[in-house]
Amino acid sequence: MARALIEVLNLEVHYGGIAAVKGVSFAVEEGEMVCLIGANGAGKTSTLKALARLLPSRGEVHYGAERIDATPPHELIPRGLALVPEGRGIFARLTVAENLAMGAYHRSDKAGIAADLKRIHGLLPRLRERSAQVAGTLSGGEQQMLAIGRALMGRPKLLLLDEPSMGLAPLMVEKVFEVIRTVAAEGMTVLLVEQNAKLALELCARGYVMESGAITVADTSTNLLADPRVRAAYLGE
Amino acid sequence: MDILLQQIINGLTTGSVYAVVALGYTMVYGVIQLINFAHGEVVMIGAMVAFAVIAALAGSALPPAVIVLAGVLAAVPACMLLGYGLERIAYRPLRHAPRLAPLITAIGMSIILQHLALLVWGRNPIAFPQLIENPSYGIGGAAISGVQIAIIAISLLMMGGLSWLVYRTRFGIAIRATAENVHVASLMGVNADRVIAATFVIGAALGAMAGVMYGSYYGIAHYTMGFVLGLKAFSAAVLGGIGNIPGAMVGGLLLGLVEALGTGYIGDYTDLCRWPGAAEGGWMGERCADGAHFVLFGSNYQDVFAFLMLILVLVLRPSGLLGERVSERA
Ligand SMILES: Nc1ncnc2c1ncn2[C@@H]1O[C@H](COP(=O)(O)OP(=O)(O)OP(=O)(O)O)[C@@H](O)[C@H]1O
């Protein structure tokens, strides 16, 4: 088995006195694609935000050989950890090209950046067409493409995705997932948070189920898809 | 003399100084939504430092241009350090405090800086020694002085330079990204502390230049000069749309023009003796005899225009001339 790229031990997140994440532990191996599913308010976003150091948390987060649970957020992407936040978080007043440039902000290898831009334009041709457009005027699907493209410009090792299908039409969801599948196939490690459990489990090899701030089930996607509890709670059966 | 053209020239001169100062307010506001009320005092300290250095060197054998340059080269880094210190010591610890706390701190810093300047330079104005000739050129019935040309040219250069920095460079994109969403910018590897400090330092450098220019234009620097200048520049920033960089430039120039034109004409238009019919017979007739004037509001009402405009903007278009409300954060 490959070594864990990220390993989380007893992660806790509190908002004021309220615990949103109550000591979760999980790991994602290098090159793996893992999903985290759960109902609204289960604590999925809080977990990802804590990993990206946007929220204070307790517990340990190991990334490669390092502990990153006290690292300032801006020092994570140079180490290869990228988060596409819930609601996309594109810079609405910047152009598409400027948003993509921000994705590569921590890099200085001009040739590599140019090559990645070309690759991302190939993967997401809409972004090339809309290069000079102000990002706030893109459609929801285009904004999601931009958010993913921007994260890829950072050439991350680990990509954390928070509900990339949110608010998108089925055809657009399919496109977004296609891109995720492509970069994962190229070796990128992906941790995917999704409401759409069926899609997520079909895409990932294994998954965790989160309920009220705790991980209650961890298994392969095949088993999760067959699990009656999961089917009842998340697949609407 | 062509009053209209003359007032336009004067308005462009003060307006470009307002614009440069307004940029300091608007950049900081854009990034951390703080109105740095101490910015006017940074401008004042820039003028005081430069004038102190110039006054000290005035008797020396150095060429005048070198003396003025030495003043500027002392003022700019001094203000940059001051801007950095303000952010670091006064505002950063309050970054996550309720918004009223840094605002009140800013007012406090402004008072402290004023009194520090009072302690260091005393209560008397420092005069700008007449080192360099200030030639006057006639254009179309009006006059423009060398100092005015220099102020307008230097201001335009600085505005151009800042626009280039903010809209054309990697760091400028990072500033705008941070202004929009500091958390997401940090996910891109942007050190928000560094960007925020940079906006203070850049604003202070521009402010120092503005202070020197403003002081040279009126020939004096004084420890209270930052107050009204700061308020006017703040009005200019609001006029253009606070947080909006082109807005601060447009707002500053416009404010300077309105102020100059208003000051130039208010005496004429509020001279009751010139109102049709007013001077015929009766008490008013006596009062206006022999071409006398009965002026209600003279040019000493100069400072009113900036604040009148501020009130008008706040009532009619609170987001400012260029400040559109973009819908953000889907
Ligand atoms: N800023 C906040 N202040 C207080 N409580 C919060 C805050 N953000 C989230 N919470 C609470 O923490 C819990 C977990 O929220 P979180 O956003 O992590 O859920 P989620 O699993 O991502 O849900 P969803 O699928 O709806 O996005 C919820 O009960 C939520 O109300």
Ligand SMILES: [Mg+2]
């Ligand atoms: Mg969520």
